[in-house]
Amino acid sequence: MSKTARCPDCRGEVRLVGRMLIGEVFGCAHCGAQIEVAGSDPLELEPFARVEEEEEDFV
Numbered sequence: 001m002s003k004t005a006r007c008p009d010c011r012g013e014v015r016l017v018g019r020m021l022i023g024e025v026f027g028c029a030h031c032g033a034q035i036e037v038a039g040s041d042p043l044e045l046e047p048f049a050r051v052e053e054e055e056e057d058f059v
């Protein structure tokens with residue numbers, strides 16, 4: 001089973017094959033952007049935000 005969705009970056013159509021787990025990151029076939037699965041039903045995609053080391057939010 002496959003679903004299609006829009007890349008949040010280039011709006012290109014990306015096909016997702018198999019089960020997409022929330023938090024999974026994959027590359028867009030069109031622009032190469034890293035996309036994170038934010039929700040599975042309905043399918044939601046977000047640009048993957050790389051965690052920079054400068055973010056030091058220690059409590």
Ligand SMILES: [Zn+2]
Nearest residue numbers: 007010028031
């Ligand atoms: Zn893209």
